[in-house]
Amino acid sequence: MLGLIAGIPYWAQSLLRVLGGIVAVLLPAGTIVYVFLFKMMSFMQSRLGPMEAGPFGSLQLFAEVGKWLQKEDLYPERADKFIFKMAPLIVLSSTFLLVAVVPFGPDAWFTNFEAGVFYALAVSSVSVLGILIAGWASANKYSLLGGLRGAGQLIAYELPMVLAVIGVVIQADTMNLQQIVVAQNAGSIFGWDGLGNPYILTQFIGFIIFMIAVQAELTQTPFDMPIAESELVSGYMTEYSGFRFLIFFISEFATAGVFALIASILFLGGWGVPFSWFGWTSIDSIDNWMNVVGPLIMFTKMMLLVFVIMWVRFSYPRFREDQLQRFAWKVLIPLSLVNIMATSVLKVAF
Amino acid sequence: MTMLGDRQQLAYIASQAADARVNVELETEGMTLNIGPQHPATHGTLRIIARLDGEQVVWAEPSCGYMHRGYEKLTEVRTFPQVTALVNRIDWLGSFANEVPFILAAEQLMGIEAPPRAQWIRTILFELSRIANVSLVLGDLGVQLGAITPVFFAFRDREYVLNLIEGATGGRFHPNFDRIGGLKDDLPAGFIDETRAVMRKMRKFCDEIEGLLFGNEIFEARTRGIGVIPRDVALQYGLSGANLRGSGVDWDLRRDQKLPMAWDKVDWKVWTHPDGDSYARCWIRLQEVRESTLIVEKLLDSLPSGPVMAKVPRIIKVPEGEAWVSTENPLGEMGYYVVSKGELGPFRVKIRSASFNNISIVPWLLKGVYVPDIITILASLYFILGDIDR
């Protein structure tokens, strides 16, 4: 929003950014929870989902949030109260920081880092701290096991994720997310530019590895051992209730949305449409209406990817902790290294 | 041993000491984890006390009794017909099947036999309760392993079977329909056609579960080779039902025992699996639900006509004697050892429930597995709390 408002005072810019950030976090979280969790998956599981609150249950989310906000803020007697209370905020802040680099249109961005990819990957791993301290501070054995599993898993899957992105970075010649979007939409495949060059085609292996790693980073089934409700009750979230649980809940789905946004930027062409459709040549020649349409395109792509994430979540059983580690270190990481090597060879060759 | 110089010897001792210290330092403190009595994976109130080293179980022991209702004592102050209302609640997912062996034992002592139509209907209801029971556990298996969807399918389709049971007996969960000498009532109108339709649905459900769970690589990775029970161990612990057949023992009480029931009147197959692991046990349950739907259909084809109640006295007094009757219930071998002294009620009833034996192997089986495997193993052994504690 925010190349557009460069003229207004700094405090107003900051306020707008904060508001924009909150919208950008809550909107995907809300729609994912409502559309996918409540309805889509209910239909997949041959049930109706919410029906009572509002028409077709559309106000269910508000009802749920209202319920959680009313609840008492409980914490275990032997918990380390300060960090127990802080943990959900750390997890949520990681989500907010992640949104900061996501470009929604040619001029609609919060910050336009040169090393945006680097920043996004670094910031996304902050949430592991929140999970770890939530598990430790709860003074509960299930939480502790969940927190430790979470830490091990998130660290293990950080690596394939980074390595999968390197392929994209090599191909796009840049670490700036905005430039990556432009590179895909302005690109061409063997001289044909009707689709641009979305990296999902050329970096398909990278895309698959990235999505698997995202699934693990989000601790969604089949990688949901940190929560594993049939083993560890709720893992690191066991002792949380009321609005602190709500924060975990929101950040879980908001992070899913934000990761889907990043994946759509890296592999699906982000907010853009192929430049050849409208005869644009560079980012400067893009029409201004793309600042409105761009976010909608992003949103559509996000929903698509989240659909995949949720679909997998609701149809797969869960891995075991050691199988998950083996999968990361023995399959994903070697595969992504091969992918990087192939990408660089081809990059030099063409 | 070669003699070492002083210097060498000191170095050797120092290195040994260093090794020892490292070993001591790396020896992490164990943790005792109470799984249950209120835990999402124990479907009931089973508590498992596990000593963990990291995520590995060093020692585990189930602690039951949170649901002990003292049925063996209570039967001593009930009359024979009243006992069925109690034993209904032992395995509450397949209630009708609990009544049958007790009634058969009483009939055996009295020297009467139910008329053929009653035998057929008993067998049909018995198999329906097996389908209702085991189809639910097939869905539940998914939940235990982290897949949420199958259980919804299971609840959806089990409902059709429960409707059938309700239609025939008037009770969804606790029919209390079996009487000494026959059944309370004949089948309702339209039952046969409806049952055929439901059996087709249940076979479709089995296909769905097979595609959703059993064909899944993660499911296989989680269950294959986990919780292997060798054949002789299974026999020693008295495992029964799918747990025994999963270890490769070809033994099904429906086939290998002469009871006044209709199983031997139709043609069906006993499934076994040689592996003895969790996958084998689950797979056999799936096949058995399929087989049961076929048994029901075949029994419906050959359903004889006639009365459903033999002539029995108004006041039932069971002659003095002892009888042991067991049947192949959804959970495994369920038997009653009934001692009668010629009175209105039994003198002593020993209830041999399947889950009690099936769960008694758990301490042996859980040594050295990981925490997630505890859940897999418990789910594959399949117990019902009421069936353990009675």
Add this chain to the structure above:
Amino acid sequence: MSSLAEITAVLGDAVEESFEKGPEGNVDTWVRVKTSAWRDAASVLREKLGYDYFCFLSAIDWMPSPYGRGEEDPTAEREPIDSTIRQGYTGGATRMQVFARLVNHRTHHGVTLKADVPDDSLTIDSWVGVFAGANWHERETHEMFGITFAGHPDLRNMYLPTDFEGYPLRKDFPLLARIVKPWPGIVDVEPLPGGGDEEGGAE
């Protein structure tokens, strides 16, 4: 050779009494062995005759309950209860008996083994060394009848609290619910006017 003959031949003089009933092809067998031979009987049957499936183990208290069935009219005079101990199949000499069932999983023939438990010591050998599965059954029996199984590794209570006093399945343990309040189902067991007993007939 019939199964019972085989069993008595293998067990030799450990057999006190035996009994057999049931139609051809579905014969059920009872064998009462000497108290001292209880453990050996299991291992001999397992090793020599292939009775390798352990079905259950429990006990019976043969004393008639001094409390009756709690179904009498509470206002009427109580009839005296005959307290003579009559054992069931294969007889016996003691109030408590343990019994267990073993099955040969190949022939599907099952045998119910019984043994007297001496009234004074209430102790009998444990089967845990022969059938690992007897562990829980013996714990349960110990808890419910107060019978001690010599050689059992761990006779903790399974169901009841550790400090529970009494052995619930013994006949002299009152079922309090029946004593404090008469059974509402008394109506059901009153004989019908006109002697409903003779109505119909089993055979």
